[in-house]
Amino acid sequence: MKPISMPAIWSFMRAKPRPTQSCRQRRAVSKSYEQHGDGQRIDEGNAPGHQSTDRLHTTIRLLAARGALTMTLSLTWLPIVLLDAGLKVAEQLGWQTRGRGDSGTIRGVMCHHTAGARTGNMPSLGVLTNGRSDLPGPLAQLGLGRDGTFFVIAAGRANHAGVGNWQGVTTGNSSFVGIEAENTGHTSGPLADPWSAIQLDAYRRGCAAILTKIRANAIMCCGHKEYALPQGRKSDPTFDMDEFRLQVAAIMAGTAPSPYVIPAVDAEDRPTLRRGDSGELVEVIQVKVGVPRSGSFDAATEAAVRQFQRDNGLTPDGILGPRTWATIAAR
Ligand SMILES: [Zn+2]
Numbered sequence: 001m002k003p004i005s006m007p008a009i010w011s012f013m014r015a016k017p018r019p020t021q022s023c024r025q026r027r028a029v030s031k032s033y034e035q036h037g038d039g040q041r042i043d044e045g046n047a048p049g050h051q052s053t054d055r056l057h058t059t060i061r062l063l064a065a066r067g068a069l070t071m072t073l074s075l076t077w078l079p080i081v082l083l084d085a086g087l088k089v090a091e092q093l094g095w096q097t098r099g100r101g102d103s104g105t106i107r108g109v110m111c112h113h114t115a116g117a118r119t120g121n122m123p124s125l126g127v128l129t130n131g132r133s134d135l136p137g138p139l140a141q142l143g144l145g146r147d148g149t150f151f152v153i154a155a156g157r158a159n160h161a162g163v164g165n166w167q168g169v170t171t172g173n174s175s176f177v178g179i180e181a182e183n184t185g186h187t188s189g190p191l192a193d194p195w196s197a198i199q200l201d202a203y204r205r206g207c208a209a210i211l212t213k214i215r216a217n218a219i220m221c222c223g224h225k226e227y228a229l230p231q232g233r234k235s236d237p238t239f240d241m242d243e244f245r246l247q248v249a250a251i252m253a254g255t256a257p258s259p260y261v262i263p264a265v266d267a268e269d270r271p272t273l274r275r276g277d278s279g280e281l282v283e284v285i286q287v288k289v290g291v292p293r294s295g296s297f298d299a300a301t302e303a304a305v306r307q308f309q310r311d312n313g314l315t316p317d318g319i320l321g322p323r324t325w326a327t328i329a330a331r
Pocket residue numbers: 111112113160224234236
């Protein structure tokens with residue numbers, strides 16, 4: 001949606017006054033947010049008695065209600081910060097305007113696991129976006145797929161934390177970015193789900209990038225199991241948080257070993273191809289994986305490449321690197 005210009009707002013304000021919500025009604029709307037999550041109050045941001053500011057806010061609210069203006073949520077920096085850290089990012093439709101109101105000042109990042117299905121890259125994405133019958137979505141700002149892709153779900157506040165305390169911060173939903181990483185949460189038995197190196201590496205780098213952005217120390221990266229009260233209420237994530245934080249701190253300090261980087265060209269001079277690329281070689285791949293031949297590496301092509309990789313025991317990252325090229329060229 002196109003942002004509305006200030007002159008349009010002023011001309012709207014000069015127009016004949018319309019019946020508006022009373023302060024009491026507005027407070028009632030605001031209060032309904034309090035029934036969920038950690039009870040953090042959504043601040044309406046109005047200084048009482050400041051009439052022109054109040055009128056402008058009312059106008060903006062009316063325009064938003066009429067679909068003329070999209071309210072800006074705070075966490076719109078998430079994808080760029082992750083991309084700058086060299087991570088894979090998939091923005092989900094509508095993420096910029098999704099949230100249970102806006103977040104407050106972000107103090108840290110909270111690690112979760114989805115306790116979702118054993119197979120698939122990010123089978124919990126729908127639930128994280130839309131919520132469950134007992135808890136409205138979004139349930140996190142970010143999802144982390146098994147292949148290390150960050151799915152950006154929301155730019156506002158999310159219901160991920162519940163009651164708890166970490167380093168004196170008790171407003172989990174408003175003060176922490178929630179990352180839900182795809183994992184069954186089982187460490188033994190038929191649903192055991194060992195964390196892959198690629199997913200854990202992305203998890204640490206994503207947390208380090210967010211903490212660097214908000215100028216927080218690695219101690220502000222907590223597990224849901226560490227924050228949640230009463231103690232023992234949550235078990236996620238299954239990995240050791242002290243060790244995880246040490247590695248996050250090393251990344252932030254620049255002392256961690258470099259991550260594995262896919263070479264731009266393989267030994268046969270074939271370029272690494274990924275979503276967004278185009279050209280004749282993309283057409284060759286599309287024929288091999290059985291999607292319509294458009295020459296543009298789109299979402300459908302990426303999904304088909306992932307499936308091909310899964311079927312052939314390769315890392316299902318949807319990227320045509322040297323190993324996938326070698327396997328696909330042999331077909
Ligand atoms: Zn959790």
